[in-house]
Amino acid sequence: MELRTLESRPVLIDQVYERLVDAISIGSLPPGQRLRQEKLAADLGVSRQPVSHALAMLKSSGLAVEQGVRGLVVAPIDPQRLYHLYEVRAVMEGLSARLAAQRVAADPTLEVTALSEALAKGAAAEQVGDIPAAVDWDLAFHSAINVLSGNPVLTEVSDSQRPQIRRVMAVVKTDRSLATRIWLEHTAIADAIRVGDAATAETLAREHAARAGEETRRRLISKARSANTA
Incomplete structure (x- = not known):
């Protein structure tokens, strides 16, 4: 079976992710803060797609968690x-x-x-x-x-x-x-x-x-x- 080469992740997604990590690190996005795609995209001046990918990366790194009806929020510090x-x-x-x-x-x-x-x-x-x-x-x-x-x-x-x-x-x-x-x-x-x-x-x-x-x-x-x- 021959596997096709994967495309590298767009730089914009990495930039959005790093910006969100920075905001969480310095407390601009405090624990429990809702992470709404629309607002984050507007604040960062980008489309929702890179924000969606960046939020998935935040979940993988443990910096964001799902919280019922509130959706995705900044993870609490344990x-x-x-x-x-x-x-x-x-x-x-x-x-x-x-x-x-x-x-x-x-x-x-x-x-x-x-x-x-x-x-x-x-x-x-x-x-x-x-x-x-x-x-x-x-x-x-x-x-x-x-x-x-x-x-x-x-x-x-x-x-x-x-x-x-x-x-x-x-x-x-x-x-x-x-x-x-x-x-x-x-x-x-x-x-x-x-x-x-x-x-x-x-x-x-x-x-x-x-x-x-x-x-x-x-x-x-x-x-x-x-x-x-x-």
Whole structure:
């Protein structure tokens, strides 16, 4: 049996999807918000077709759910599920940092510019209170480590988690003192990778992700309780 070549997904669908993910991540589309094709298409200045495909992608990524007669809505944030996601992330990031440090130790000429750029620009974004940019550079920092690890599966799995992680990072980054600590931890991880200290890089990366998961869960639960008592 001969299979016909599939056409690549239109770029417009990806653009609509990314715009919706951005809106969900920064809270412009909050949990429980109805996702109506007509309104979204009008707001974005596109036809309903790319919006329909983008909404299906949101469902697949867990960012949108069907809610009876209300139809499709932005999915609620489940603190416990996010904590479980961070548990997995801690193991992956530890492995990624260890592999990256081992590769740098074996070949000191490996390019680490992306790591340094993410550190510098992420910290600068935090200083001026640009939370969306800080979140993006935080993710870029971890992506750079995945690339340095030389293991493409780490990048693939991390990218699949990216929408969920990006959505909750802003919750933690609104606390400036905590955000500053996060970038100090990033710097320590990067330093260990640069000198090829695999054991330290792995330990720091795992502890960093574990703390982030616990802090995120605590803040999400506190936020939900405050909303219920308001």
